[in-house]
Amino acid sequence: MSTDSLRSAIRDVPDFPKPGIVFKDITPILSDPSHFRQSISLLCDTARGEKIDKVVGIDARGFIFAAAVADRLGAGFVPIRKAGKLPWQTRGLAYSLEYGEATVEIHEDALATGEKVLLVDDLLATGGTAAAAVQLIDGLGAHLVAASFLIELSFLHGRQALGDHRIESILAYE
Ligand SMILES: O=P(O)(O)OC[C@H]1O[C@H](OP(=O)(O)OP(=O)(O)O)[C@H](O)[C@@H]1O
Ligand SMILES: Nc1ncnc2[nH]cnc12
Numbered sequence: 001m002s003t004d005s006l007r008s009a010i011r012d013v014p015d016f017p018k019p020g021i022v023f024k025d026i027t028p029i030l031s032d033p034s035h036f037r038q039s040i041s042l043l044c045d046t047a048r049g050e051k052i053d054k055v056v057g058i059d060a061r062g063f064i065f066a067a068a069v070a071d072r073l074g075a076g077f078v079p080i081r082k083a084g085k086l087p088w089q090t091r092g093l094a095y096s097l098e099y100g101e102a103t104v105e106i107h108e109d110a111l112a113t114g115e116k117v118l119l120v121d122d123l124l125a126t127g128g129t130a131a132a133a134v135q136l137i138d139g140l141g142a143h144l145v146a147a148s149f150l151i152e153l154s155f156l157h158g159r160q161a162l163g164d165h166r167i168e169s170i171l172a173y174e
Contacts, residue, residue: 009035017099021099026123026151030064044072053116054070058080064122078107080106086105092136096128104132112140118146123152147168148168154174
């Protein structure tokens, strides 16, 4: 199925959340059942028959896609959350993203050594967020099979922040 219709559903919002940023608004995809389902199917394709133990999603938009992907793949779901939200013992990392800075955390017992992980987020921009997530996953000894994004802002070269890991995106913007 073509991705043209998905692409045209994404709304560009200039100067949000800061002047100079063109924000990719995915809410029109979420509110359309066929667009949402197609997004989940395409994100699942990244797993390509590998048995994924855990799908890791990033707070907050990433949760929407990652939880649905986990269910479809028969995998568990693990949240990486912004600082101060997870109740148990955590490991955290500070990072920069396209329009700011933040810290993300994961529960220290969320992944077991060698578990096969698919990382899912809505968007790859500078790669700061995803690189922090990858470091947290690697730090727990899990095996990152691939990272899958609905949108990639290729002109920000986020892939370069993610080393040799397999990175796939559905809609790239040059
Ligand atoms: O590649 P980067 O430059 O790091 O940017 C990508 C990140 O930015 C957005 O998250 P945001 O922190 O805005 O959180 P939200 O999902 O809660 O809106 C997006 O969902 C990615 O996680
Ligand atoms: N341009 C953008 N639109 C939506 N989410 C983002 N996260 C980082 N950059 C973004």
